Amino acid sequence: PTNIVLSKSTITSNAPADTIIGTLSATDTDTTSNLIYNIIGTNDNFEIIGNKLKLKTAASNITFPITITITASDGTLTSAQQNFEITKTTINLNIAPVINQFIVTQGEKEGRIISQYGGEVKIHALVDTQTYEWSSTDININNGASATLTFDPGTITTFGTITIKLKATTGEHTSERTLLLKLIEKSKDVKGDSDGDGIPDEKDINNAGNKIQAGEGENKGKAITSKGNTRILLGTLALGKNSTFLTLDQMKEYVTTSNLPDKTKDTLTTGAIYDYVVEGLSTTGTS
Structure with missing residues (x-):
């Protein structure tokens, strides 16, 4: 495994023990199985449950910023150690909160x-x-x-x-x-979906949180990639499928059932339709 990513690395100063800080993901081309994440050394402040980094004690008991070292393993190989700085944040009353x-x-x-x-x-x-x-x-x-x-x-x-x-x-x-x-x-x-992108682990070819498969069949190896500190998920119409790709018939059905105006026109070229959501953009409107 390589390129471990922590979806969020800040925590509010009044957060209690057991609070989730963020989720971990990594790139692994050898397996689609769940990866195992570990904190190096003895740590009384943090713990990893599955792919979630959590507080073991209240944030008020920790001196921030603090650096922790994490590895990822696929059961055979273990990644290089990566450091993550966890910082305490004070809620800014002048800025709208971001639901990450x-x-x-x-x-x-x-x-x-x-x-x-x-x-x-x-x-x-x-x-x-x-x-x-x-x-x-x-x-x-x-x-x-x-x-x-x-x-x-x-x-x-x-x-x-x-x-x-x-x-x-x-x-x-x-x-x-x-x-x-x-x-x-x-x-x-209901199949396991460890990275929460909407694609079951047994069908998911990408462990990285910022990468999702764009198609099936002959297009199965293609992927859509977002920024390194973001997560990419199946959109509403694609949820329950194994990729972000939508057929024209699916879009026509959506237009009909949603009572939307049909403004389609015949063209000489055919594009592709993908349905996905990107989480973790820093501010509204960022792309």
Whole structure:
């Protein structure tokens, strides 16, 4: 494995123990299996659970900035050691908060495809903010005032897309972001998705968080790559598929079911349609 990336390296000064700082990813051309991440040396402040870097103690007990050293292993080979500086941030009341990332887990599985009877779903938002406000017309929300939202999909009878919104506020500045989940019936059909990009590990040819496959079949080896400190995920229409590629028929169906005006025109050339989302851009409008 090479090029270990930590999706977020800042933590608020009042963060309690067990807070997720960010997720780890790395490039490995030898395997599509889950990578194993380790902190070098004894560390009482941080721990890695799966691919998540977490606080072992409250942030107030740690002297920042602090550097930790991490390796990645595919079970056979281990990467070179990489250093990461973790810094403490004070919430700036003059800037709108940035909702960097959603981490979705159900039991031991991670990813945006969930099952009706697979157990409690936990959504954790990586954002430095004063207040959190979760909302949804698809689920009942009883604990919508913290960075983590939990709900039981067992009471939902309609399969398909679940829409959840988060509004984060600091001072007078607010940011909103929408998370779309796909609910299916059987838990055995939910595959592991360790990098959370929407593609099951068994079908995913890219471990790196900023790279996602662009097609299947003869185009399976092609990939779309975003900036090194960002994550790239399947978009709404591509969720539940194994790549970002969409067919023209899929787009026509989307236009029809969404009651959108059809402004397509016949052309002599044919392009390609890809559906993806980039997380971790520094400010609104960055590309």
